[in-house]
Amino acid sequence: MISIERIRNNLEALKSSLALKGYNVDLNEIISIDSDYRASLSLVNDLRAERNKVTNQIAELKKSKQDANDKIVSMRALGSKIKDLESEISVKKERLDDLILNLPNVPHESVPPGSDESNNKVIYEWGVEKNQSFDIKNHLSLGSSLKLFDFERSAKLSGSGFPLYTGKGALLERSLINFMLEIQTQKNDYLEIIPPFLVNSNSVLTTGNLPKFSEDMYHSEIDDMWLIPTAEVPLTNIHYNEILNQSDLPKKYTAFSACFRREAGSYGKDTKGFQRLHQFNKVEIVQLVEPEESYKALESLTSHAEMVLKSLNLKYRKIELCAGDLSFSAAKCYDLEIWAPAEGKWLEVSSCSNFEDFQSRRGNIRYRKEVDNKVDFVHTLNGSGLATPRLLIALLETYQNANGTITVPEPLQDYTKLKIID
RNA sequence: GGAGGGGUGGCAGAGCCUGGCUGAUUGCACUGGUCUUGAAAACCAGCAACGUGUUAAAGCGUUCGGGGGUUCGAAUCCCUCCCCCUCCGCCA
Structure with a gap:
């Protein structure tokens, strides 16, 4: 705030x-x-x-x-x-x-002007698209012939937008989660957390989901608890109402969680398959840092998310959001978009934001400065590292073979114990 | 779900029965100093957050889990909600 x-x-x-x-x-x-x-x-x-x-x-x-x-x-x-x-x-x-x-955060001075996504700035593209000599299939067709997931049956359980992974699809999903978590814990020094998936109102107020966006979340009326739309919520609130020592900073947390989103008002948009879901899996990274460090931290946090894409050798681009496209709480944000060759479009798999003191004021998350013993608000940042559904789309479409099988990218093979999905 | 115990400053832990110089005893941690070649120990001093105010301060106010009540006055009494612990029941 x-x-x-x-x-x-x-x-x-x-x-x-x-x-x-x-x-x-x-x-x-x-x-x-x-x-x-x-x-x-x-x-x-x-x-x-x-x-x-x-x-x-x-x-x-x-x-x-x-x-x-x-x-x-x-x-x-x-x-x-x-x-x-x-x-x-x-x-x-x-x-x-x-x-x-109800006031949103103020954009940082470096944020490009513009009212919507057409004014976003492409910082760079990374990777090259494979030149396939056969007609490539999209992820839905690959998934159904390889029996990786089953949207018809999941609709019976929960309705549309709730994925049901089956067999090697479930294995691949689980492997991706482990793979990503281990990058963040082992290479980038984040502390692994398994957070609650239901949180109280204070927690979603801190991150800025309340009071304005209550209809975007699932709510358990009887307990007044919210299903987390992202692990950002529990991770950012770990130090709710605390005063940290400066020497404890930066705090770096990563967590896998399921994410729940009502997606009210977006019916009819990207409804097919994995592009927009009510429930999906994500590895999240969060940092609490000293104010002076937060823009440097945004760059490194973004690079930590990018590391996943680079390790899997997937083509992506880094976008700097213009002011009008920033979320309510963000002061500055980079999106990472992955290339889905069969869809023929870029899909957002990560959003890396600096919230400055916007969230820490709401959650009263502070630290004591060594120089004068005074108390000040930390800066909070987070990014997806990454969300699996769209990652899976690009991965299947990119690594498909002419015979309809999928080659598991080499670094993932340690997790899947499989070289080929057939 | 039933019975009982508890939530106090960065942490630990008194105070509550018997309401009033208690924003709160004490210990630890932290900061500065004395001593020491240096360090440790010992000793001395300082040390909550927020609001208001000020060049800065003093001063004033609020805060003892949240909310409400009683009272001239509440950490202390009453009601209510939340959370934690122990035992019993149920269950992964």
Whole structure:
């Protein structure tokens, strides 16, 4: 969340920054409620000081067995005045918090302008497309002839958008997850975590999924718990409401999790096969870092996600998102898009973002600086490393053979114990 | 699900019965200093967060799991919710 000081002191600059992101919000209402709120707060502050003073006098009088009745009576009146004011104040505070929690993060100055994805910048492409001498099949056709997954039957269980991996498809999926986790733990020094898949409301408020995007998530009403849309949520909240030592930073966590997304409003879009799902598997990487380090960390975190694609020798490109395409919480974001030869298009497999102090303010995640012992908010970052469904699409389509089998890429063979899927 | 115990500062752990100089005793950790060739030990001093205020501070206010209540006054009494632990039941 954006600090109220920043809203007070940089109103115009903030308005134009948020407009870049496509939010034309009325910050003036925030300013006026804030000053109103603070005026009331300062008033009640004085009244409470008065009450505390007299209350101590009453204690003294009682101690020396003197009569304190006058003071008690007058404090009774003051007390109810304070109570009235306090309830007024809490209404104002609630309104103020609500407005601020609905403000998106501000794009970093390096983010290119633009209102939608057409203004995103391709930083580079990596890898080359294989020149196949036969007619290549798409992943759905390969998957059904090799019996790797079964969408017809999973629809009976859960409806559309819930994959059912079978046989070597399940093996391949499990191998990919292990392969990716081991890259992040062994090569890139992340601590492996197995997080809860259901979290409380505070956790999804920290990451920015609440209050604005409740309809994107699955919710268990009776327990007021949310199915995680990504392991970002539990990983980022591990240090919720904590003060870390500077020497503990950076914190680097990785986790496999299933991810659950309602995808409300996106029916009819990419509905086929693996492109858009209600449940999918993902290895996530998260870092908590000192503010000064966060942009350097974004570059390295992105390279950690890219390492998976490079190891599998899959063609991809790195995209820098323009301001208008940034997610609610992000200050800057790179997308990694993988080339699916049969689909003939680029598919997003990773989103690597720096949230600066936007999430850490919401989750009160801080650290103590060594230089002056003062407390400050950490910066949080995360990236997919990677999401499996679209990775699987590209992998099947890229590594298919003329006879309809799939050659398992060499580094994955340690995990699948198979060279060919047939 | 049933019975009981507990949630206090970076950590550990008093205070709650018997409400009032307790924002909180004490220990550890941390910071500075004395001593030492250096280190350890010992000793001395400092050390919560947030809001407000200020050049900076002082000062003032809030916070003892969350919310509400009683009271002139609540860490302390009452209600309620959440979480943790032990035992019993059920179950992977």
